[in-house]
Amino acid sequence: MPQKSLDEFCSLFGGGNKKINERAPSESQEEVGEEEIEESMEEQQIIAREDLAPRDLPPSYLVSVGYDGSRASAYVKLYEPVSQRIYVWHDNTGHKPYLFTNIPPEELQRLERVVNHPSFDHFEVNEKYDALYDRNIKVTKVVARDPLAIGGRPKGCLRDIIPEDYPLIFGNNNEVKVWEAAIKYYQCYIYDRGLLPGMLYKIESGELIPYMHEESEKAVKQVIENLIHVKSEPSDLSPYMEFWARLLEYPAPKMRRVSLDIEVYSPVATRVPDPEEASQPVICTSLVSSDGRKRVLLLKREGIEEGDMSSLGDASIEFYESEKDLLQSIFNVLNDYPFIITFNGDDFDLNYLYHRAKNLGFSRSEVPIEKGQKICSLKYSVHIDLYRFFLNRSIQIYAFAQKYRNVTLDEVAEALIGRSKLELSKPVSEVSYAELAKYCLNDAEITFALTSFDDDLVMKLLMVLTRISRMPMEDVSRQGVSRWIRSFMQYEHRRRNMLIPNDEDIIEARGTTATKAIIKGKKYMGAIVVKPMPGVHFNVAVMDFQSLYPSIIKVYNLGYQTVRCVHEECRDNLVPGTPHWICKKHRALESALIGSLRDLRVGWYKPKAKDKSLLSEQRNWYSVIQSALKVILNASYGVFGAEVFDLYCPPAAEATSAIGRNIITQTINKARELGIEVIYGDTDSLFLKNPNREQIRSLVEWAEKTLGMELEADKIYRYTVLSSRKKNYLGVFEDGGVDVKGLTGKKRHIPPFIKRYFDAIEDRLSRVKTPAEFEVAKKDIERIIRECYMKLKNREWEDINDLAFEVVLGKVPEAYDKTTPQHVKAALILQAKGIEIKAGDTIKFVKITREPFVKPVQLAASKEIDVDKYIGYLRTTFDQVLDALNLEFDEIIGLTRLEQFM
DNA sequence: GCGGACTGCTTACCT
């Protein structure tokens, strides 16, 4: 982007560079109703004076879109990267909320509750493409003045009134349909205006227009040329690839931000004050910003010791006589910074400040916090609650490789940046100013560091996901992957003038599944797992299909539109193993979007992220992109089969896995035909024993030609250890690295005592180079196991914690009504001792000899331990490896066969 | 009344 100085920018603004926070927002229009169901920013209002949005704004990033109730219009938040401020632009196109219905206007006219609705505006007739039945239909657009009139309100909104009242006048024989009434207004605004959150816009003479970034446009061209030339993609996907590439190639700004953490006085040391009541004072607040400032705001209180302030380093310490002044200082910061980072700020910090401010007599306009049902947003900035972001399962698993388990500031920080929370010597309300300040500052520091590590990885990831999903940053950071996918698919519907079907329309038109799942209670059959060939196998190539399911969705043209389509002539295009057929006439929207995204990741971003010839900064950006794509693609098949997904289409999900089974089966057969031994496989992978180059080449070529699928050698193991169990193996790489999959010895809940010995075996195995060396290694492994056994048998453990199982409580203890598993028993014992137990807590327990045979580790004594139970556990854990090595646990520990039976 | 065979529940994992 052309670099301009701040001064130049200021001159563009005519009226000078007034700070947004200096403007007093007006009173808001109405309270958020308690019954409000949709968590929505529609309820929250940006109130600002007319001159808030400049007539002209240099290129800025669109970071958020919302609805302003007082103006009854949409607004857009733009982050201007040079002044590093957010500017709010209000819609000037008169765009209004609406829904579609199949009832013609002349009939709707007779529904009094519709036409007399206080927010009713007018009817229009539109033609839309109905993809389920491959036809154009006429629909009535019912336009309203207030989004809540469409949906959202539990009673009296148009979405409900139309189907309720229509039969009263016209009888029951006509099926009344209402479409697109559950889409949040600001999303609707994004779709209709074709806005791209995360991308560059400028304001010229009051108009919001996209900003073309020349350099990035060149990069987009390059991506497309490369991919089309190299791979000769089906040409109908090229426009999609170009669209995605533009979203991904545009630069990301440095995001000026501040992290916030508050501490609250508590009269009861073990209780955190309720933020809804906010009855206690805020005694400390820390602010750590991207411009290197660290501030600690402390409330003066009677009888609190000063403590040693010298340990607070470069932070500025500010004492406040009045809590109101302290809050005002916080609010000034919230108004100043464009991005506010918290850890659990939705539930606690901002929520507390919001209510506390009310209690202290702040007027609504003086408080920059807007409270929704579950989220706290900010009037002039973007609030990112990292707790919500890190809680996202897809982010946890695919972006951060399950490095953290429990989503607490302490655990996430420990896992990702190697920092932890500080311990307090006394309850927060009693410690010295210095200790309180240090503790609070540390939290704000690590909260900030969670957004800055790896060159601002998290902020960049959010930016990329914002672009892909076409959602406001606030939403993308809080919602799950199915919402992201829904959003960009809805966008595409509107772009193509397609009617967005209701979920029941899809089920009605496409029916349900036909195969039987192996697991009870599941809806359809999933993937194939090949029975492993037990033993030690040297020189194993693991081949896999790159993004198998997304590839299937692309190549086989899967989507709600194409699976079991309405055309007679497509019925012969059957999915093997199912009664379903696939459309031969049209490309499904999902197939186009997912397919193009897959090709971009596989063909461009993944290789670029590893390309050593690039600058590390560039490579880093590509790696952010490819991991964001990974998160989306990994979920793209699952959403078809998820009832919560708006385009839920069970036969499409079923077709995907059925084709997957067919592909892997064919590939196994082909491999065997080529004389390769297939020793294991799971879903999209094949373990090939000692294949030669030529065999691999033939197989890859065959897959490409016959299946249209990219098969690649994912990794080569020097050797693998397979037991007879599926999803259980160990592989040693040429460089001695070890992959351990599914083995009990690696599971997180097992006692550290056992884990350590398992690790020792793993380490020993990593040093085995040849089959001959195995014999020596086996002896060592026997020794390791014997030592473990003897230590247990002789009760020689140093710390009882080493013997603790750590199992996560899936729900509150009372909710286990079918059975009482051991960890729940332990949890109940803790609860009886007055210790608070929540769902998601990790329970540490040991096995003991007497009823009830388990005890929370903190209550157990060493002598109670049931050693035989542990030895039994040892046996099953090590058997998973010993099986393959032809060793017997009982022989190793010195039991003869005879003794085993006595 | 007890033990074995069985099913179901629960957690942790794999793709």
Place this chain on the structure above:
DNA sequence: ACAGGTAAGCAGTCCGCG
């Protein structure tokens, strides 16, 4: 609130046992 498949341990149930 993405999917299904697998392993393992334990809780609970049923049934046979002169």
